[in-house]
Amino acid sequence: MFDVTRYAVAADAIVQAGRFLYQQGWSPATSSNYSARIDAEHIAITVSGRHKGQLGAGDVMVVDLAGRPVQSDCRSSAETRLHTVLYEVFPEVGAVLHTHSVKATVLSRLLEPGQPLALEGYELQKAFTGVETHESVLTVPVFDNTQDIDALAEHTREWFREHPEQPGYLIRGHGLYTWGKTMADCLRHVEAFEFLFECELETMRVRP
Numbered sequence: 001m002f003d004v005t006r007y008a009v010a011a012d013a014i015v016q017a018g019r020f021l022y023q024q025g026w027s028p029a030t031s032s033n034y035s036a037r038i039d040a041e042h043i044a045i046t047v048s049g050r051h052k053g054q055l056g057a058g059d060v061m062v063v064d065l066a067g068r069p070v071q072s073d074c075r076s077s078a079e080t081r082l083h084t085v086l087y088e089v090f091p092e093v094g095a096v097l098h099t100h101s102v103k104a105t106v107l108s109r110l111l112e113p114g115q116p117l118a119l120e121g122y123e124l125q126k127a128f129t130g131v132e133t134h135e136s137v138l139t140v141p142v143f144d145n146t147q148d149i150d151a152l153a154e155h156t157r158e159w160f161r162e163h164p165e166q167p168g169y170l171i172r173g174h175g176l177y178t179w180g181k182t183m184a185d186c187l188r189h190v191e192a193f194e195f196l197f198e199c200e201l202e203t204m205r206v207r208p
């Protein structure tokens, strides 16, 4: 069982994140899903299909790390397994955000299949936890989109094992997944990615 107070804190962080991300235009039309860790075995996560700018207490539920609902008759996010695999692999992860911004969607479609996004030389790379210099290379893989979320979750699990330091990935034509120790870290990562995606797109525009 989970602690109700810890659940309430996690759910509130998700609701607040949804308001911010929707206002930024990064979670349109019921897209996106968000989660926050409650304890070693449980996370709070958005209910599937809910409007992310208008989340309330009834739009967040608890699942275990196998993605099974706990004390809820609701259906959790269709992409629940993409969240739980992160909490399984990284015990320090406290929050996961998935967004559907225009820039993430367009940029992921412009990269060649098999080509990751390599971010290098940007001071803002230091917004990511553990990055100390703009001289590092942040490699963001682009997974092909699929409706087989279990298969994609296993694919990401393999990738995390080989790249434990990277803070996010793109799904082609779909959006961004990023994570952090706290919801504040995770929101900072979304903002940093959005800034860097815009820089990459602008660079392609002026220097095709």
Ligand SMILES: CSC[C@@H](O)[C@@H](O)C(=O)COP(=O)(O)O
Pocket: 029, 030, 031, 032, 033, 046, 047, 048, 049, 050, 076, 077, 078, 079, 098, 100
């Ligand atoms: C509104 S289409 C987007 C969905 O297919 C999905 O990618 C998504 O991000 C939201 O799914 P959800 O089941 O609400 O968590």
Ligand SMILES: [Zn+2]
Pocket: 031, 032, 033, 079, 098, 100, 174, 175
């Ligand atoms: Zn999505």
